[in-house]
Amino acid sequence: MNSKKIPQAVISRLFIYLRELTELAKVKITTISSAELGDRTNLSDAQVRKDLGYFGNFGVSGSGYAVNELVEALEKILGKNKVWNVALVGTGHLGSALLSYPGFKSHGLNIVSAFDISPKRIGKAIGDIKVKPLEDIKKEISGKKIEIGIITVPAKSAQSVCDKLIESGIECILNFAPVALNATENIKIRDVDLSREIETLSYFLVNKK
Amino acid sequence: MNSKKIPQAVISRLFIYLRELTELAKVKITTISSAELGDRTNLSDAQVRKDLGYFGNFGVSGSGYAVNELVEALEKILGKNKVWNVALVGTGHLGSALLSYPGFKSHGLNIVSAFDISPKRIGKAIGDIKVKPLEDIKKEISGKKIEIGIITVPAKSAQSVCDKLIESGIECILNFAPVALNATENIKIRDVDLSREIETLSYFLVNKK
Numbered sequence: 001m002n003s004k005k006i007p008q009a010v011i012s013r014l015f016i017y018l019r020e021l022t023e024l025a026k027v028k029i030t031t032i033s034s035a036e037l038g039d040r041t042n043l044s045d046a047q048v049r050k051d052l053g054y055f056g057n058f059g060v061s062g063s064g065y066a067v068n069e070l071v072e073a074l075e076k077i078l079g080k081n082k083v084w085n086v087a088l089v090g091t092g093h094l095g096s097a098l099l100s101y102p103g104f105k106s107h108g109l110n111i112v113s114a115f116d117i118s119p120k121r122i123g124k125a126i127g128d129i130k131v132k133p134l135e136d137i138k139k140e141i142s143g144k145k146i147e148i149g150i151i152t153v154p155a156k157s158a159q160s161v162c163d164k165l166i167e168s169g170i171e172c173i174l175n176f177a178p179v180a181l182n183a184t185e186n187i188k189i190r191d192v193d194l195s196r197e198i199e200t201l202s203y204f205l206v207n208k209k
Numbered sequence: 210m211n212s213k214k215i216p217q218a219v220i221s222r223l224f225i226y227l228r229e230l231t232e233l234a235k236v237k238i239t240t241i242s243s244a245e246l247g248d249r250t251n252l253s254d255a256q257v258r259k260d261l262g263y264f265g266n267f268g269v270s271g272s273g274y275a276v277n278e279l280v281e282a283l284e285k286i287l288g289k290n291k292v293w294n295v296a297l298v299g300t301g302h303l304g305s306a307l308l309s310y311p312g313f314k315s316h317g318l319n320i321v322s323a324f325d326i327s328p329k330r331i332g333k334a335i336g337d338i339k340v341k342p343l344e345d346i347k348k349e350i351s352g353k354k355i356e357i358g359i360i361t362v363p364a365k366s367a368q369s370v371c372d373k374l375i376e377s378g379i380e381c382i383l384n385f386a387p388v389a390l391n392a393t394e395n396i397k398i399r400d401v402d403l404s405r406e407i408e409t410l411s412y413f414l415v416n417k418k
Contacts, residue, residue, distance in 0.1 A: 009251035077415075078409075084414060093305040094306035098403065100302070101404065102387050103403070107408040108408070109408065147414055148410055171413075190407075194307065195315070199287075199289075200217065200287075201397065202288035202291065203286070205288055206285075206286075206287070
């Protein structure tokens with residue numbers, strides 16, 4: 001299995017399967033067919049089989065997937081059985097919002113450091129975290145074993161922050177700045193477009209009658 | 210076609226198809242098969258056909274989909290050929306971040322009003338928008354023909370804001386508060402969990418070797 005070849009969209013769907021299977025395990029459902037899992041996640045059975053097929057042969061022909069085993073396998077594949085330390089750069093409105101956003105922790109993501117370049121923001125506490133100057137980033141990242149970086153700076157500073165994170169040893173970046181970032185292939189960058197969250201609403205408006 | 214029966218996940222994928230098809234139309238590609246469209250969007254051809262099948266019979270057997278026609282049809286289905294007026298309630302960090310976030314407009318979403326209950330925030334301008342007191346919401350929503358509401362208040366106030374938006378005539382709500390909201394069936398509420406955006410990164414960390 002080569003993770004480089006597996007598309008982001010497949011990974012996102014694995015998280016959806018895992019959430020559904022975890023709910024099923026809670027109510028003591030022990031097996032599920034690809035068709036049922038597809039129904040519950042609004043995907044075709046072929047899609048479910050194809051996605052899971054990237055990672056091994058989980059199903060038993062005729063009886064479907066063993067729920068508990070599949071939960072365990074997916075948690076391992078997805079790194080959900082670990083807690084990751086995260087650094088955030090840019091403590092403007094969006095960065096501050098993310099720092100005080102609940103839910104990261106329950107997803108195994110622990111924001112342990114925040115950085116800024118503004119003297120007005122450095123030294124301030126947001127939640128439990130004291131904002132540090134950007135110069136300290138390399139030291140912090142190795143000292144605190146940080147493996148994920150979040151970029152919440154304006155578009156014009158995003159590339160230089162990205163370079164700094166990579167220089168400091170970060171290989172996974174979540175980018176909220178509305179700009180495409182350049183990095184070598186071994187670096188994983190995920191761009192978040194908040195406006196995509198809202199665009200699907202327009203469908204319901206035109207079809208509400 | 211009954212829009213109530215079409216799952217949110219299908220709608221989200223239609224937006225993905227539309228983005229891909231729009232890119233193809235730009236480079237003068239005129240037809241595409243479901244398999245190719247699936248490849249480009251990391252979905253199986255069966256999934257593409259099933260999703261589009263909810264809305265009609267777009268493909269021509271043997272030759273695939275006509276790109277321009279499908280773009281036009283999807284834009285209409287998804288309400289992308291219109292601009293929607295949006296109101297935002299809660300101008301803390303997250304609300305302020307969304308108000309100054311570029312990209313909503315290019316998705317046909319025009320945030321025209323913002324509301325708060327804090328006297329410190331009322332009257333302030335964020336970008337072009339002056340924050341108004343929550344009491345004015347009904348008047349603003351009918352006066353400005355607002356059809357979508359965004360909730361960015363703390364969890365404990367989210368339900369009362371939701372009720373107020375509905376009372377004022379809003380039928381589509383995007384909820385960033387980390388709490389489930391109650392509303393009658395005709396109201397469309399979409400919950401956004403920002404931590405889901407980051408969780409897929411853990412996969413790349415465990416599989417980066």
